Amino acid sequence: MSTLAGTRRRRNPRLGWNLLGLLVFVVAGFPLYWMLNTAFKPAKDAIDPDPSLLPTGLTLDNFGRALDIADFWGPVGRSLVVSLAVVVIGMTVGLLAALAISRFAFRGRKIVIVGILAVQMVPLVAMIIPVFLLLNDLGQYDRLTGLIITYLTFILPFTVWTLRGFIVNIPRELEEAAMVDGCSRTGAFLRVVFPLLAPGMVATSVYGFIQAWNEYLYALMLLSQKNQTATVWLGNFTTKHGTEYAPMMAGATMMAVPIVALFLLVQRKMAAGLTAGAVKG
Amino acid sequence: MSAAETTTTAKVPPPRQAPPPPPKDRRPRGQRTSGGALAPWLLLAPCLLILALVMGYPLARLVTLSFQKFGQSQLWGFQPAETVGFDNFAKVLGDGEFWAVVLRTIVFAAGAVVFTMVIGMALALLLQRVSGWLKMLINIVLVASWGMPVIVATTVFKWLFDSDYGVFNALLSKLPGVEMIGHNWFASGPEGLAVIMLLVIWGAVPFVVITLSAGLTQVPKELEEAARLDGAGSWGVFRFVTLPVLKPIIVMLTTLSVIWDMGVFPQVFVMRGGHPEPEFQVLNTYSYDRAFVVNDYAQGSAIALITVLLLLGVVAVYMRQMLKIGEVE
Numbered sequence: 001m002s003t004l005a006g007t008r009r010r011r012n013p014r015l016g017w018n019l020l021g022l023l024v025f026v027v028a029g030f031p032l033y034w035m036l037n038t039a040f041k042p043a044k045d046a047i048d049p050d051p052s053l054l055p056t057g058l059t060l061d062n063f064g065r066a067l068d069i070a071d072f073w074g075p076v077g078r079s080l081v082v083s084l085a086v087v088v089i090g091m092t093v094g095l096l097a098a099l100a101i102s103r104f105a106f107r108g109r110k111i112v113i114v115g116i117l118a119v120q121m122v123p124l125v126a127m128i129i130p131v132f133l134l135l136n137d138l139g140q141y142d143r144l145t146g147l148i149i150t151y152l153t154f155i156l157p158f159t160v161w162t163l164r165g166f167i168v169n170i171p172r173e174l175e176e177a178a179m180v181d182g183c184s185r186t187g188a189f190l191r192v193v194f195p196l197l198a199p200g201m202v203a204t205s206v207y208g209f210i211q212a213w214n215e216y217l218y219a220l221m222l223l224s225q226k227n228q229t230a231t232v233w234l235g236n237f238t239t240k241h242g243t244e245y246a247p248m249m250a251g252a253t254m255m256a257v258p259i260v261a262l263f264l265l266v267q268r269k270m271a272a273g274l275t276a277g278a279v280k281g
Numbered sequence: 282m283s284a285a286e287t288t289t290t291a292k293v294p295p296p297r298q299a300p301p302p303p304p305k306d307r308r309p310r311g312q313r314t315s316g317g318a319l320a321p322w323l324l325l326a327p328c329l330l331i332l333a334l335v336m337g338y339p340l341a342r343l344v345t346l347s348f349q350k351f352g353q354s355q356l357w358g359f360q361p362a363e364t365v366g367f368d369n370f371a372k373v374l375g376d377g378e379f380w381a382v383v384l385r386t387i388v389f390a391a392g393a394v395v396f397t398m399v400i401g402m403a404l405a406l407l408l409q410r411v412s413g414w415l416k417m418l419i420n421i422v423l424v425a426s427w428g429m430p431v432i433v434a435t436t437v438f439k440w441l442f443d444s445d446y447g448v449f450n451a452l453l454s455k456l457p458g459v460e461m462i463g464h465n466w467f468a469s470g471p472e473g474l475a476v477i478m479l480l481v482i483w484g485a486v487p488f489v490v491i492t493l494s495a496g497l498t499q500v501p502k503e504l505e506e507a508a509r510l511d512g513a514g515s516w517g518v519f520r521f522v523t524l525p526v527l528k529p530i531i532v533m534l535t536t537l538s539v540i541w542d543m544g545v546f547p548q549v550f551v552m553r554g555g556h557p558e559p560e561f562q563v564l565n566t567y568s569y570d571r572a573f574v575v576n577d578y579a580q581g582s583a584i585a586l587i588t589v590l591l592l593l594g595v596v597a598v599y600m601r602q603m604l605k606i607g608e609v610e
Contacts, residue, residue: 014412021411021419024404029422031483032429034448035437047446049462050454097328104321112325117603119336121596123544125565126585129572130339130346136356153335156328214430216547221573231432235547238436239554245440256433263428264421267491 035256038249039063046246062250069247070233072254078223079230082144083212086151087205093152094159095201099189101160102167103175120157128221135222142224150218155208162207166200167193206266210259230255347583353576369583378559379567379584383591386563389474390542393481397538398531400482401489406519408494420491427487435551438480442466467553470560477548477561485541489534496530497523529602536599540592564588 037055038046043065045056066072100106101113131150132141140146170193178188219229228236237251347369349355349362373379404423408416426434441449444465453461467473500523508518524531546565549557557566564584572581 014410017407017410018412018415021407021415024407025415025419025422028419028426028483028486031434031437031441032422032425034441035433038440049446050451051446051448053448093327093331096324100321100324104324106318106321109321112329114600114604116332117600118596119332121540121592121599122336122340123540123565123585123589123592125544125546126568126589127336127339127343128569129578129582129585130342131335133342133346133356133578134335134339149331149335152331156332160328210428214432216432216551231430234432234436235551235555238432238439238551245443245446248436249440252433252436256429259430260425260428264424267424 035249035252038246039253041246043244043246046249062246063254065244065247066237066251066254069244070237072233072251075228075230075233078144078227079213082147082151082229083209085144085148086155086212087209089148090152090155090159090208091201091205094156094163094204097156097160098163098167102164103172116157116160119153120161124154125217128217131218132221141222142227144223144227147219147222147229150222151212151215154215155211158211159204159208162204163197163200166197166204170196203266206262210263210266213259343582343586346579347586349579351577351579351582356576356578365579369579370587373580373583373587382562382564382567385470385474386543389478389545389563390539393478393485393542393545394535394538396478396482397485397489397542398535401486401493401534402531404486404490405493405497408490409497423487423490426483427491429484431484431547432551434480434484435548438476438483439552442476467561470558473552473561477545477552480548480552481542481545485538489538492530492534493527496527500526529605533599533602536595536602539595540599543588543592564591 039062040058040060041056041062042059043062045051097116101109101116135141135143135146135150138146140149174192174196175185175188178192179185183191214231216231216235219232220235223229223232225236234251234255237248346362348364348366350365350368351362354360355362404419408419411419429437441447444450444463450461450464453459466476504522504526505518508522513521544565545563546569549561549563549566550569553561557570562570565588568581568584568588570581571584572578575581
């Protein structure tokens with residue numbers, strides 16, 4: 001009797017929490033669901049004052065319409081070029097700096113760390129005016145290179161800080177053991193630290209890529225209409241063709257799905273990288 | 282060194298095939314010949330150089346700019362920029378509209394931060410109590426909404442809250458006695474900003490939940506049990522065990538949220554079609570408006586600088602916390 005009552009009492013709260021959790025799931029996921037739902041439904045169903053909550057049909061017309069309204073692949077190509085360049089340069093430069101602050105003891109180390117953290121805290125929106133003037137003076141306005149250099153400064157502090165965390169998690173003794181066995185410091189890094197660091201580097205790269213890809217304000221201000229990036233494309237779509245809801249959601253879907261997929265991937269890798277560094281080491 | 286490498290004959294071939302060969306190899310080697318003290322600075326040099334050029338210089342320029350007269354003619358070089366002392370600040374601080382903007386920004390950010398943190402904490406605790414499969418589903422939705430580009434999220438919310446065809450009005454109208462179809466959420470500043478706040482919270486909560494969930498796993502079970510044996514209820518355990526253990530993470534999340542929510546820009550900008558009305562202006566859009574719409578770059582800079590100064594206290598708290606965490610590692 002008493003055990004039965006016990007299990008019942010234990011199971012009932014679980015049920016209550018699960019119902020609440022289900023509600024959270026529906027509410028939190030609704031904007032995503034509605035974006036996809038609208039993107040794939042016939043355009044005329046999108047302007048129904050009493051919309052059906054379930055899918056009403058499956059069509060790709062909205063995507064075609066979104067691609068027709070304004071050049072889509074040009075902006076996407078530019079976004080890709082900018083984001084990839086930022087990640088490649090940022091990871092190289094960032095890894096060197098992360099090594100310096102995590103594996104070397106030197107005078108001024110703490111100041112550098114504080115400096116890098118401080119730079120991360122500078123509100124980027126506040127910097128748009130002087131950056132705009134700087135690039136204007138350097139003749140880099142409306143050039144992708146100007147945008148790449150600018151994004152580097154956004155990505156670098158974060159990259160250095162995160163990589164530092166990954167490196168710190170790899171025990172120094174491993175490197176030292178390799179050096180005792182006859183490796184040079186560089187050799188020890190390449191053969192011991194680098195393989196352990198790889199998952200963390202992948203995660204950090206993807207994260208940096210997403211950041212660069214998603215940036216809006218600087219892309220809007222530093223490039224003219226003919227050189228716009230993907231986020232600006234969607235922003236303009238929203239402000240200029242905001243009445244064409246279904247194609248607008250199709251555009252949003254095209255922008256979001258690859259990024260969200262990448263992000264879901266990194267989340268796991270990021271955790272895996274951290275634990276791999278901590279445990280296997 | 283090469284002598285040391287050759288002593289382990291068996292290990293010679295693999296390093297040659299090691300994936301990232303020359304560039305990284307060269308630098309540390311140079312470091313060794315020039316002595317240990319220089320090595321870290323050589324490694325840091327490229328990073329510091331980039332940061333100095335595109336962060337340090339503009340930051341200094343932001344300060345000087347806010348003490349100058351700098352408009353369209355100075356931008357094109359027709360007139361040299363002249364120093365005007367505190368004129369820009371006097372103009373900005375003497376403007377009633379500026380103070381309205383400051384107040385609006387603070388209320389907006391405070392609301393967004395409080396709701397984000399409270400909802401985030403509640404969801405993190407809820408996640409501990411639901412079944413495994415549901416936890417996974419919620420996690421996927423949270424990470425997916427976290428990963429949504431801000432512009433996409435803004436576009437989607439604009440559609441959700443559309444006055445005629447938005448699903449939100451349609452759902453509200455299903456309630457008995459409520460007729461919301463055609464209601465324009467952006468006709469008034471407070472209502473519109475509430476929608477924008479909802480968008481900001483929706484985007485910010487996942488990060489808080491996931492970070493707090495990770496933190497909750499660190500709370501020692503023995504402490505919770507001990508507290509329970511001593512007669513603490515669920516609230517007592519939360520208040521006297523969970524919260525103190527999570528405090529460093531909470532401080533970090535709160536300061537970060539304050540910085541992010543004070544810096545809201547694209548959400549307001551895109552939601553209002555690129556031209557936020559006066560009752561929608563927050564500090565960042567206001568600064569942007571002064572600089573690029575009114576073409577008074579100096580006043581825009583002054584406003585940006587005031588924003589930075591407003592945030593300085595919060596940033597200091599955040600940095601202290603980060604350094605503490607850094608030291609523990």
